[in-house]
Amino acid sequence: MADILVYSEKQDAALELVFKGKELGAALGMGLSATVFGPGAADSAGALGAHGADRVFVSEDPALEGLGVDVVAEALAQVAREAGATMILIASTRRGKELAPRLAQKLDAGCVTDVNSLVLTDGSVVASRYALGGNTVARENLTTEIKVFAVMPKTFEIDGPVAGAGAVVQAALTLQPSAAKVVSRRPKDGDAVNLDAAERILGVGRGFAKRDDLGLGEELAAALGAELACTKGLSDFGWLPEDRVIGLSGAKTKPDFYLAVGVSGQIQHTVGISSAKLIAAINTDKDAPIFQLADYGIVGDLYEILPALVEKLKAV
């Protein structure tokens, strides 16, 4: 029986894919395998089994330390052959996104990265992703025997454990150490932010006349309990760091509330906010595209509206 194989270096993302894999496997009559690699792999394996994987392949082979992309791709290819996997789900983190195509090339497989939905259509799994710079969503069907999908984290829900526990299997791998050696690794700078997980986000754009004025945005973000984010344009000015950029080349967020301040609404930015539950926008230009995407819109000068908003929020 053909299997679906799940891998992510991030446990939450792997659990998400296990849930989706279980659903697809049930519909397609396929089994579900998961993999965990590197030091401590055995400790994480149980949770994947408890959440629906029939088999969890683990390896603590020293070659996997540092998760070099060449070695992880080779390890996954060996597990895929062992498990008879014809569909491989990987989380499209930065690591996953460079891994998926290398693995696909090893297996002569088709691959879709940055997938934001997987839907069973006429017996095949159709993957959606943004195309044409975010202007459109393409629905892709891979015609290769083996298919690799790199799925954006937080695309699917994680549910509780299921009845029964999958078997933990020691993977028999033959690996060489990575050709690229990790010299050092340090966390990103102190104010690093995880926009993917933020529930409220205030996004600032080029409606701000100068860098010092961003203080107005920061003040409102604090009053709203929101993370501050920005457009690529603002980060290119050096006003805010790259990890606060939302959009095609930045974070794709799913907050409960997104407030766009001085953001025109170019598609390169809005692809990162279109999944927000509620969107409000403040802009001086009544024809700005951002208003098409907004539930609530304010045409006005942010230099007047922001202080007024801070005052009203203090009274709530």
Place this chain on the structure above:
Amino acid sequence: MDIVVSVKTNLDLQMIRIKNREPVLEAIPYKTGDLDKNAVEAALQLRDAVGESKVIALTVAESNRKVRETIKEVLAMGADEAVLIVDPALESTDQAGVARTLAAALQKIGSYDLVLFGEGSSDDYSGQVGPRVAELLGVPQIGYARKITAGGVGVLVERSMDEFIETLEAPLPAVLTVVSEINEPRIPSLMNIMKAGKKPTEEWSLADLGLDPAAVVSSCETLSNLAEEQDRKNIMLEGGAAEQAAGLVNALLKEGILGR
């Protein structure tokens, strides 16, 4: 050091309009990939730092007309030579087909120490071609480079991951992909634009690379490609600043965003 930079020509995505959810692609001008220009700039800086090096721009397209301006632009930026792979069979290929073509071209070029790519193309941003080429060539790959230095066993790369900054060291040859923060691509001077036309440019077909058109047939079938439907309330809050601010705060209370 021989540095090959892969560049892609895209439609100018800012010019695309949507009509009944369909993208209107007629009469849209072409544009060189944004991150590809960062890769070219990185190659030029590395060439000048190492000395006795050259930069070859490599591109793949279905027609010469499509990539002409891109090649002129990167040669004007300072690349030393260009290699174009042009074949009508490439019109409907996928990332695997492009990777196969590039890998065959690199083998024909023969000498490459570093192969640079943008982290993704401006249009699809799939990030597939670099890693696939690395696998086909059997060489190390390092993605998301934000600083590249020659030295050590070959190349030292600082890269930007989701939560970490990593420094990796790899022997040559190697495939690298770059992020936009690595540099600010130079704008060619008029003088360099004039000189660009005189630089050596090779044009090869798939047959010249020993590839059959069947090797580049796409295995990715696009079932539809439409603009997203957004179902938003589009309520405009009127009045003066104080009134509008009050309106938004009330809306957020009503929607359950505030006051939970």
